[in-house]
Amino acid sequence: MMSFRSWRWVAAWLQALVIIGLPFVRIHGQSALRFDVPSLRFYFFGSSFWISEAYFFLLILLLFFIGVMLVTVLYGRIWCGWACPQTTLSDFARLIDNFSRFMAGRGRKALSFMLSQAFLLIFSCFVAATLIWYFVTPYDMISEAFAFSLGPWTFGTWLFFSVLIYLNLAFVRQKFCAFVCPYARLQSTFFDEKTLTISFDPSREDECRGCEACVEACPAGIDIRAGLQVECINCAQCIDACAEKVKRFEKRSLIGYVFGLGREKDQQVSRPRVVWLSLVFALMAVLFVYQIAARVPLDFWVSNETMRMAGRDTSPGKLINRFSLRVENRSLKPATYKLRVSGLRDAELLMSANPFIIPADSSEDLSVYIVLKKQYSEKETAALWFTLEDVHNPELRITRETRFVLPLKKNNHR
Numbered sequence: 001m002m003s004f005r006s007w008r009w010v011a012a013w014l015q016a017l018v019i020i021g022l023p024f025v026r027i028h029g030q031s032a033l034r035f036d037v038p039s040l041r042f043y044f045f046g047s048s049f050w051i052s053e054a055y056f057f058l059l060i061l062l063l064f065f066i067g068v069m070l071v072t073v074l075y076g077r078i079w080c081g082w083a084c085p086q087t088t089l090s091d092f093a094r095l096i097d098n099f100s101r102f103m104a105g106r107g108r109k110a111l112s113f114m115l116s117q118a119f120l121l122i123f124s125c126f127v128a129a130t131l132i133w134y135f136v137t138p139y140d141m142i143s144e145a146f147a148f149s150l151g152p153w154t155f156g157t158w159l160f161f162s163v164l165i166y167l168n169l170a171f172v173r174q175k176f177c178a179f180v181c182p183y184a185r186l187q188s189t190f191f192d193e194k195t196l197t198i199s200f201d202p203s204r205e206d207e208c209r210g211c212e213a214c215v216e217a218c219p220a221g222i223d224i225r226a227g228l229q230v231e232c233i234n235c236a237q238c239i240d241a242c243a244e245k246v247k248r249f250e251k252r253s254l255i256g257y258v259f260g261l262g263r264e265k266d267q268q269v270s271r272p273r274v275v276w277l278s279l280v281f282a283l284m285a286v287l288f289v290y291q292i293a294a295r296v297p298l299d300f301w302v303s304n305e306t307m308r309m310a311g312r313d314t315s316p317g318k319l320i321n322r323f324s325l326r327v328e329n330r331s332l333k334p335a336t337y338k339l340r341v342s343g344l345r346d347a348e349l350l351m352s353a354n355p356f357i358i359p360a361d362s363s364e365d366l367s368v369y370i371v372l373k374k375q376y377s378e379k380e381t382a383a384l385w386f387t388l389e390d391v392h393n394p395e396l397r398i399t400r401e402t403r404f405v406l407p408l409k410k411n412n413h414r
């Protein structure tokens with residue numbers, strides 16, 4: 001049977017593969033997952049979310065946090081042991097230590113230390129670059145780095161995070177989990193008497209050989225026999241270490257994953273906290289899916305420029321109002337739009353081209369004119385609606401209301 005350590009390495013390499021590989025994946029020419037700082041766009045698996053749609057980003061964060069809370073109530077610190085980047089990076093740092101010792105040879109501690117620090121520094125630069133790829137595309141960053149033309153912000157951020165990650169891996173590692181990580185502090189709030197934990201089986205205390213292999217194997221430096229502790233990251237190395245020690249006596253590990261007090265009935269999941277969190281999570285997930293499905297990747301704003309102009313009533317026989325439109329194509333493909341006007345009889349729409357094309361993921365400012373036959377009105381303005389429609393996808397349509405400026409009737413006319 002594969003040890004927990006082997007399974008955790010499988011999880012760590014899969015995690016590395018996904019985190020490193022994802023920035024290279026492109027959908028419709030854009031990163032699968034990236035927040036572009038200059039344009040404030042969030043690219044999410046084929047969609048481009050603009051800053052005015054930040055609620056999508058908040059929904060994703062909320063879903064993530066509620067999901068982590070739910071998993072914590074059920075499975076304790078499974079995240080810490082199997083998915084947390086800090087744990088994974090610390091595991092890779094230990095792998096680098098072992099490799100450096102192997103390279104240096106026996107008894108050459110100074111050389112082993114220097115090799116390990118050099119490898120850790122290179123590794124930290126790579127990890128920092130991976131982090132930046134979620135903000136700057138790896139294609140741009142790699143080509144600019146080789147051409148020595150990285151921008152000062154990109155280079156400065158890369159340098160800063162490389163040093164930070166190096167210091168973390170060289171001097172902090174699992175101490176971060178015990179002394180800094182807020183999740184480690186909060187987890188006891190989510191735990192209940194039925195949560196999955198790694199525990200020493202007190203009913204088999206007399207079988208313990210007192211070999212301390214579990215303590216030596218623990219990256220957090222704790223003795224799990226003393227009970228659940230905040231430093232424990234659920235890495236399961238103590239389970240493997242004990243299993244190795246007691247297997248010669250044909251016994252199974254005295255330490256293991258246990259739901260609550262280890263009794264069968266404690267494994268039930270339907271307790272109030274789980275039900276409430278599951279409901280909130282399901283509701284948020286439905287809301288998120290609905291928002292994605294109902295999202296219109298198109299928007300526009302209109303403002304009447306004539307309102308700000310003096311001498312509005314100047315053209316003989318005609319009334320002309322000028323409008324400014326900002327049209328946003330939030331899809332990752334070029335789109336052809338047609339503009340229509342309604343609400344005013346015989347209104348004529350004048351613009352340079354209609355339909356018109358807006359390139360993918362960009363916006364354009366347009367000037368349009370509405371022309372009416374000369375007429376006078378009781379009111380100074382009349383309602384007018386612009387409708388913008390995607391020519392190839394007519395259900396993508398938005399209507400905005402604005403006002404048309406009219407001259408007042410003679411008796412009101414100043």
Ligand code: SF4
Binds near residue numbers: 198238
């Ligand atoms: S007690 Fe066991 S599971 Fe907890 S951190 Fe130490 S080795 Fe990992």
Ligand code: SF4
Binds near residue numbers: 207209
């Ligand atoms: S490894 Fe197992 S047998 Fe050895 S001290 Fe720890 S719990 Fe006891």
